[in-house]
Amino acid sequence: MSLLGMDTSTAASAACVLRSDGEAFEVAPEPATLMARPAHARELMPAVAAVMERAGLDYADLEAIAVGVGPGTFTGLRIGVATARALANANGLEVRPVSSLAALAAGIQAEAGAVGRGADEPAAARSIAAEPAANEPAAADAAPWLLPVIDAKRGEVFTALYEPGGDPKWGPLALRPEELAEHAGAAAERLPAEGDTPADRAGEARHTLLAAGDGSVRFRGVLEAAGIRVMSDDSRAHVVRALHVCRLAAGVRGVPPQAVLPDYLRAPDAKPQ
Amino acid sequence: MILGIETSCDDTCAAVVDADGAIRSNVIASQGLLHARYGGVVPEIASRHHLELVDAVTADALERAGAGLDDVETVAVTTGPGLIGALLVGVSSAKAIAASRRLPLVPVDHLHGHVTASMLGAQPIEPPYLCLVASGGHTFLARVDDPSTYDVLGQTLDDAAGEAFDKGARLLGLGYPGGPEIDRLARQGDPEAFDFPRSAPGELDFSFSGLKTSLLYKLRELADPPLADLAASYQRAVVDALVARTEKAFLQTGLRRLAIGGGVAANSELRNAVNQLGAQVWVPPMELCTDNAAMIAGAARFTSPLPYPDYLALDAQARPAV
Numbered sequence A: 001m002s003l004l005g006m007d008t009s010t011a012a013s014a015a016c017v018l019r020s021d022g023e024a025f026e027v028a029p030e031p032a033t034l035m036a037r038p039a040h041a042r043e044l045m046p047a048v049a050a051v052m053e054r055a056g057l058d059y060a061d062l063e064a065i066a067v068g069v070g071p072g073t074f075t076g077l078r079i080g081v082a083t084a085r086a087l088a089n090a091n092g093l094e095v096r097p098v099s100s101l102a103a104l105a106a107g108i109q110a111e112a113g114a115v116g117r118g119a120d121e122p123a124a125a126r127s128i129a130a131e132p133a134a135n136e137p138a139a140a141d142a143a144p145w146l147l148p149v150i151d152a153k154r155g156e157v158f159t160a161l162y163e164p165g166g167d168p169k170w171g172p173l174a175l176r177p178e179e180l181a182e183h184a185g186a187a188a189e190r191l192p193a194e195g196d197t198p199a200d201r202a203g204e205a206r207h208t209l210l211a212a213g214d215g216s217v218r219f220r221g222v223l224e225a226a227g228i229r230v231m232s233d234d235s236r237a238h239v240v241r242a243l244h245v246c247r248l249a250a251g252v253r254g255v256p257p258q259a260v261l262p263d264y265l266r267a268p269d270a271k272p273q
Numbered sequence B: 001m002i003l004g005i006e007t008s009c010d011d012t013c014a015a016v017v018d019a020d021g022a023i024r025s026n027v028i029a030s031q032g033l034l035h036a037r038y039g040g041v042v043p044e045i046a047s048r049h050h051l052e053l054v055d056a057v058t059a060d061a062l063e064r065a066g067a068g069l070d071d072v073e074t075v076a077v078t079t080g081p082g083l084i085g086a087l088l089v090g091v092s093s094a095k096a097i098a099a100s101r102r103l104p105l106v107p108v109d110h111l112h113g114h115v116t117a118s119m120l121g122a123q124p125i126e127p128p129y130l131c132l133v134a135s136g137g138h139t140f141l142a143r144v145d146d147p148s149t150y151d152v153l154g155q156t157l158d159d160a161a162g163e164a165f166d167k168g169a170r171l172l173g174l175g176y177p178g179g180p181e182i183d184r185l186a187r188q189g190d191p192e193a194f195d196f197p198r199s200a201p202g203e204l205d206f207s208f209s210g211l212k213t214s215l216l217y218k219l220r221e222l223a224d225p226p227l228a229d230l231a232a233s234y235q236r237a238v239v240d241a242l243v244a245r246t247e248k249a250f251l252q253t254g255l256r257r258l259a260i261g262g263g264v265a266a267n268s269e270l271r272n273a274v275n276q277l278g279a280q281v282w283v284p285p286m287e288l289c290t291d292n293a294a295m296i297a298g299a300a301r302f303t304s305p306l307p308y309p310d311y312l313a314l315d316a317q318a319r320p321a322v
């Protein structure tokens, strides 16, 4: 069955139909839109209508509607969630909430291509790294851990750490970039395991952390100083793609539309108008 | 059948109205008490609650109307003015509902909704008429010659009348929202005990910000302030300002019909005073005076709808269109 997915956690508005035959019809925003003023109200529904039309589907043909629930920009998340819920309600569908950070992590992995798949595609593995892999010889062989970083404004980022393959290690959290650098450094120490060589135990097998997202671009300096690799500014990995929202939604249980709310991660500012 | 959605401030509203102005349902989920502890509407809290409530309120409005989405011919939604984050919840929801049925959608000016609220129901007011809208968010006088539009004759230059009540109530140690609290206490007081300023800027404009300062000074001056007298005198000053401008507008326009709207229309002294103006007065039931979606669906009857897909990129506007 087909899925419609969307994400509005950053300044970009992303939409995708993953049709039952496996074909994807996607509006994948350019990385430059992340730095522009958000315009979700003007962009989201046109993008949704466009991918539905390209896929040749009506809303009633869908199995469910998937939506990135953040964390991210509050107003953006509400536009995405309100849209997904209303479309689902009007068509008797369930909504599948997906973490926007998990979708961003899946995008990092996809763009990183063959990193970690071993020796068959070493060139691709190297091409994605901001720094030549020679910098950290031990890490070049291992798949990088994935660090999606969404700009949370007010000097903070929303972030979480995922293992290759997408298993969450920690997060989501709202952190200052310096806190993230510290946190990520500590979390990246590989836990000792049976079968480790003495070299492994000496800490040479420290995991590479590969970061992307508008927050990683903004705080590139702080993150790179902590040994975190950040994808190049023009990489598509910085955009939360609705294709990954759809793919992750395949493993998420659908819920009644009204039960879906953004993952704000922060209490509201309690200042009256 | 028109489905209306309104989320411009702190009430989550949906309603179903027929083309002839009959109200089939008018559901209002008020967040008033939620914001009470802050002494005013907190935009982010309001927006979060709109999102929590909007689907349920919409479903409730349809159910009470005995209708389903298949019966809806047009969707109407408030696009402004109001709190931008709050407006966008309703706009996003309305666009998605309309798009999923390829229905036409009408973007409605919230103030147009207030101005035409008296055109709903069994005895609608007929243009031309004068309209006084006073609430916590707006205070203005308009003339309506054609229901598709209105001309603002005068408006507040600073605080809204409802805001003046809120701020006055806070100074008097009363609760929020201030209007009903002051109204209640004023009944036990002498409205002529204190002389508060009736500021009269411009031709038909209003100004209420000096009033609360004046109340503050009175409270500082008095060792044992007579709260009921102060409340009654303060209320008299707000009502006098509203009524004096309305009277002047009648003289200038020669109109003889008046509709009042906005939450301040609940004020008992204002109701009495406008009834003594010698005009025919329409005071709609309270649920049509305060923010509601029936007035939005009602106003949509006088605005040309956007056909699908022309509204997909529709945005909200925090400020009134000039």
Ligand SMILES: [Zn+2]
Residues within 6 Å of the ligand: B110, B114, B135, B137, B138, B290, B291
């Ligand atoms: Zn209003």
